[in-house]
Amino acid sequence: MGKYNPAPYQLDLNRIPHLITESIPGPKSNAMHARAVKHYRGLSGQVKLFPVAFERGEGCMLEDIDGNQFIDFSSGIYVTTLGHCHPKISEGIAKYAHQLMNAHDFTTEIKTRLLEKMAATLPGDLKCFQLYDCGTAAVEAGLRTCRAATGKHEFISCFMDFHGKSGHSIGLARMTKFSGPTREPGFYLVPRPDTYRPLWNRPDGSLDTEKYLEFYDQFIRESTTNQIAAFVAEPIQGWAGSIMPPDDFFPKLKKFLEERDILFFADEVLTSMGRTGKILCCEHWNVLPDVVTLGKGFGNGFPVTAMAVREPFADAVDKISASTSYGGNPMACAAALACFEVIEEEGLLEHAQELEELFRKRMADWTQKYKIVGDCRVKGCLMGVELVKDQATKEPFDAAGKLVYQKAFRKGLAWIPAGHILRMSPPIVMPNEVAQRGMDFIEEAIAETEKELLG
Numbered sequence: 279m280g281k282y283n284p285a286p287y288q289l290d291l292n293r294i295p296h297l298i299t300e301s302i303p304g305p306k307s308n309a310m311h312a313r314a315v316k317h318y319r320g321l322s323g324q325v326k327l328f329p330v331a332f333e334r335g336e337g338c339m340l341e342d343i344d345g346n347q348f349i350d351f352s353s354g355i356y357v358t359t360l361g362h363c364h365p366k367i368s369e370g371i372a373k374y375a376h377q378l379m380n381a382h383d384f385t386t387e388i389k390t391r392l393l394e395k396m397a398a399t400l401p402g403d404l405k406c407f408q409l410y411d412c413g414t415a416a417v418e419a420g421l422r423t424c425r426a427a428t429g430k431h432e433f434i435s436c437f438m439d440f441h442g443k444s445g446h447s448i449g450l451a452r453m454t455k456f457s458g459p460t461r462e463p464g465f466y467l468v469p470r471p472d473t474y475r476p477l478w479n480r481p482d483g484s485l486d487t488e489k490y491l492e493f494y495d496q497f498i499r500e501s502t503t504n505q506i507a508a509f510v511a512e513p514i515q516g517w518a519g520s521i522m523p524p525d526d527f528f529p530k531l532k533k534f535l536e537e538r539d540i541l542f543f544a545d546e547v548l549t550s551m552g553r554t555g556k557i558l559c560c561e562h563w564n565v566l567p568d569v570v571t572l573g574k575g576f577g578n579g580f581p582v583t584a585m586a587v588r589e590p591f592a593d594a595v596d597k598i599s600a601s602t603s604y605g606g607n608p609m610a611c612a613a614a615l616a617c618f619e620v621i622e623e624e625g626l627l628e629h630a631q632e633l634e635e636l637f638r639k640r641m642a643d644w645t646q647k648y649k650i651v652g653d654c655r656v657k658g659c660l661m662g663v664e665l666v667k668d669q670a671t672k673e674p675f676d677a678a679g680k681l682v683y684q685k686a687f688r689k690g691l692a693w694i695p696a697g698h699i700l701r702m703s704p705p706i707v708m709p710n711e712v713a714q715r716g717m718d719f720i721e722e723a724i725a726e727t728e729k730e731l732l733g
Contacts, residue, residue, distance in 0.1 A: 279622060282629040284709035287337040287361060289349070291715055294339060295690020296347040302688045304344030307331040324352075324695050327680060328687045335362025338708045340692050349716045351693035351704045356516065356548045356660075359575030360620050361705040367578050367620065370612030378608045383601040388608050392615040396586065399557055399618055402566040406592035408585045409605035409614075413547035413573040414442030416583040417510075419600055420569045421446050423587055424508035424541050427568075427594035432502055434494070434540075435510040436470040440517035441545050450510050468497055470511065471523050474653040474664060475672065487526050491534050498538070508541040508569065513559035516548040519699030520662025522655050528565045541591070547573035547583060552621050552706050554658035555631040562657070578617050582610035630658040630706040633713055637661055637702075640717045645669070650678050650728045661702040663720070674698035678727050685723035691716055 299305065311329040315321070334341040338361055340348045353359055360367065374388065389409075397405045410416045425431055435441065435450040442448065449465040461467075469477055471485055478489030498506060513528065515521035535542050544567035549559035553575055560567055568591060573583035582605060587595055604610070621627060634656055641654035641663065652666035665678040676698045683695040694701040700720070704713060 280625045282625040282632075287705075287707045287712075288709050289337070289339055289712050291711060294347055294712070294715075295349055296345075297690055298346055299344045302346060303328065303330040304342065304346060306344045307342050310343060322355075324355075324683070324693075327683055327695060330687075330692075337361040337363075338705050338712055346690075348687075348690050348692040349704075349712060349719075351691050351702050351716050351720075353575070353659075353703045353705050354579060355574075355694060356553060356703045357574045358579050359551055359553055359659075359706055360578045360617060360626070361707045362579075364578065364616070364620060364707075367580075367613055367616040370616040371580055371609045374608035374612050380604065380607040382603065383606055386606075386608050386611070388611040388615065389606050392611045392618075395615055395618045396584070399622075400570075400586055401558060401561055403589040404566070404570065404586040405589050406587040406595055408595060408600045408602075409610065410583045410585070410602050411581045411604040411610070412442075413545075413571065413583050414444045414447045415602060415605070416547065416571040416573060416585045417441045417447045417450070417545060418444060419585045419598065420543055420545075420571055421450075421508075421510075422598040423569055423585065423591065423594045423600075424543055426597040427587075427591040428507045428539070428541060430505040430507040432464040432466065432505045433508055433510055434466045434468055434498070434502075434506055436512075436515075437467050438518035438521070439470075439510075439512045439515055439545070441510065441512075464503075464505070466497070466502060468494055470515075470521075471527050472521050473524055474521075474655075485524050487524055487530055490527070491530060494534065506538070506540045508543040509535055510543040510545060512545050513549050513562075514554065514657060514660060516660075516701075517696070519664065519696045520655055520660055520701055522657055522662075525563060528560060528563045532565050541568040543567060543569040545571050547571050549660065551575035551617060552627050552630050552658070553660050553703065555627055555634060556658075557621075557627070559657070576617060577610060577613040580610055580613035582614050584614070624707070626706050633704070633706065633708065633710070634658050636710055636713055637717065640714070640721075644721070644724070648724050648728055649732060650675055651724065659702075659704050659706050659708070662696075663700040663702075663724075665698045665700065665724075675731075678731055681727040681730065682720070682723045685726055686719045689719040689722065691719040693720075 310331040441450040449461040476485040478486045550572040653664040665675040667673040679698040
């Protein structure tokens with residue numbers, strides 16, 4: 279195991295951020311965006327709120343086409359976990375871009391090396407894999423695997439989880455922007471514990487995990503045909519705003535599922551590959567999923583994802599026509615293998631945990647200092663700050679969320695909005711000093727927004 283060295287990622291804090299245009303976004307960004315939207319629709323909320331056009335990235339820095347340089351606190355929405363254009367990853371992709379770009383699902387040396395590395399690195403008996411080109415495809419394959427492994431066809435998932443944008447993956451989530459039905463029969467949604475907004479509390483006021491499990495038991499008995507193949511969940515909800523469960527939830531849930539012969543399918547497309555300080559987020563609770571998906575940071579920007587299955591259920595993968603045209607191509611395999619090696623060689627799991635402590639300390643007093651901050655949460659380099667109109671009622675403050683996002687971006691911080699919840703996902707290679715600077719911008723933006731909105 280290597281030791282983290284900040285030198286390759288250290289930015290000159292006297293020059294980063296480096297903003298050279300009078301307004302942000304600059305004139306070239308605005309012009310380029312105007313050209314693009316003539317033909318491109320369906321933009322994300324973060325682009326609509328701040329239509330900057332990026333041109334270059336290096337480590338923890340992003341540069342737009344006007345020459346403005348920003349600190350990256352988004353990792354391209356949880357993707358470039360190891361920073362932009364890491365030399366080892368770029369070299370691996372470039373090698374196979376010149377040597378062998380695709381070979382369907384035939385065996386190649388680089389694919390074999392990746393599979394062996396995954397088997398050696400992932401916990402327990404997660405030894406069977408398939409490779410895909412997007413998170414949705416991996417999730418869909420996981421659902422088919424669970425059905426083939428159990429002979430059952432129903433699924434339980436959680437409100438506000440996010441699992442993709444195709445048929446069954448949409449059916450796992452509450453997608454409010456679609457007209458008409460979005461779930462087929464046999465796809466059920468249940469609440470999951472949110473320590474800031476709990477449904478059930480113990481007498482001492484703490485969240486009562488047992489009440490959630492009691493609800494699940496009653497729901498299965500009374501509202502399903504008792505043909506549940508798997509319970510599908512994000513370990514930490516990303517799209518919903520970095521919602522983190524109490525530490526006892528997943529251990530108790532796994533036991534609950536085992537007692538009922540229901541598989542546990544962990545969707546770790548967002549949380550895997552060191553984002554939370556572990557290769558799999560479930561490792562924080564010593565929970566081994568039966569099926570797990572990896573993505574985003576798995577290729578550090580190259581479109582490659584994976585489904586991993588425990589050995590007792592490996593034969594099910596042969597029954598589902600699991601292969602895909604692009605997922606295991608040599609460029610993708612080189613990118614993913616390099617990511618595993620960089621994490622190990624540079625001691626990045628330990629550094630992500632170190633950054634977690636830095637972020638936790640920075641946010642520790644924000645709910646006391648700022649009336650609009652209701653909750654702060656962090657696991658590794660995955661953070662959320664919930665903005666509210668009133669700390670007692672916890673009413674969401676969407677207007678504050680938009681303003682804080684825009685103000686911090688104009689200071690030189692590229693990051694992610696989610697309505698009233700601020701989401702932060704800096705690369706796990708980020709030096710401590712750069713992380714502190716990014717948090718300075720966020721805190722300044724919160725203070726300015728509170729003064730502007732509340733007086």
